[in-house]
Amino acid sequence: MSAASTWCAIAGIVASSTAGDVLLSRAMRQIGHVGELWRRAGLGAVLKAIVTHPSFLLALFFMAVSFFGLLLALSWADVSLVVPATASLTYVTNALAARLFLHERVDRRRWLSALLVCAGVAVLAA
Amino acid sequence: MTSRKYLVLASIIVFASTGDISLSYGMKHVGAISLARWTELFAAVLNPWVALGIVLLLGFFAAYLSALSWSDLTYVLPATSLGYVLLALLSVWLLGEKVHLTRWIGILLVSSGVGIVTRGPSATHRHQPEPEPAGDQR
Numbered sequence: 001m002s003a004a005s006t007w008c009a010i011a012g013i014v015a016s017s018t019a020g021d022v023l024l025s026r027a028m029r030q031i032g033h034v035g036e037l038w039r040r041a042g043l044g045a046v047l048k049a050i051v052t053h054p055s056f057l058l059a060l061f062f063m064a065v066s067f068f069g070l071l072l073a074l075s076w077a078d079v080s081l082v083v084p085a086t087a088s089l090t091y092v093t094n095a096l097a098a099r100l101f102l103h104e105r106v107d108r109r110r111w112l113s114a115l116l117v118c119a120g121v122a123v124l125a126a
Numbered sequence: 127m128t129s130r131k132y133l134v135l136a137s138i139i140v141f142a143s144t145g146d147i148s149l150s151y152g153m154k155h156v157g158a159i160s161l162a163r164w165t166e167l168f169a170a171v172l173n174p175w176v177a178l179g180i181v182l183l184l185g186f187f188a189a190y191l192s193a194l195s196w197s198d199l200t201y202v203l204p205a206t207s208l209g210y211v212l213l214a215l216l217s218v219w220l221l222g223e224k225v226h227l228t229r230w231i232g233i234l235l236v237s238s239g240v241g242i243v244t245r246g247p248s249a250t251h252r253h254q255p256e257p258e259p260a261g262d263q264r
Contacts, residue, residue, distance in 0.1 A: 021199060028194035035130070035192065050191065091203060098200045105250045106200050113204045114241035120235030123228055124210055 009073035013086045017066040018093040022101050033076035088121040135191040137206055143212040145182030147220060152176035154242050197248045204243040
């Protein structure tokens with residue numbers, strides 16, 4: 001399989017895994033501190049709040065897409081390219097998406113940290 | 127950040143890396159599965175190491191969801207990337223892999239990223255400033 005299709009698969013994995021993380025983060029923020037909810041209403045209430053949250057279900061869908069995308073990409077290219085490329089790119093796209101969609105304050109400190117981790121993961125798996 | 131919250135972040139790191147190690151160890155025993163016979167993936171779940179890996183990753187998912195309920199995504203992800211370092215160390219100790227100079231450089235980069243982000247605030251939306259460990263209510 002050509003390098004172009006491998007990189008398309010990597011882009012697809014990065015996009016869907018970012019969407020999954022952002023939606024998961026949004027769901028959990030709306031549900032609120034689960035430790036407090038657990039003490040107040042019990043574990044059942046926590047589980048019910050999570051599995052019935054639309055953003056959580058959508059997050060699961062995107063995580064499944066990125067998992068099968070990963071299997072597909074692994075059938076085309078080496079694991080030593082696919083896994084570090086997707087893992088480290090995801091740190092950068094997550095910082096962008098968290099700023100855009102979650103309105104998190106991604107300051108210079110967080111950018112620097114995301115870029116260091118991104119570089120570190122790329123080097124670790126090289 | 128309370129000490130309990132640091133404990134949740136630590137369990138994300140430990141569950142994720144031990145889960146991956148367990149899955150990897152199990153799949154090395156199961157052997158390569160070709161895409162033409164992908165249904166064998168379901169049988170792989172019966173391998174005790176793969177099963178243990180899945181249990182550990184469920185623990186990771188629970189801790190991850192908990193952390194996201196009180197922290198920003200851009201805090202949780204870098205703060206728990208120490209898992210990559212732990213994974214590298216465990217693969218040396220348990221799986222007997224060799225760690226080259228480039229990997230140590232990677233470990234240093236990840237660790238400095240973690241050090242930088244954890245010195246900052248953990249959440250954006252706060253009505254009051256996050257109490258420091260001294261103000262721990264528990």
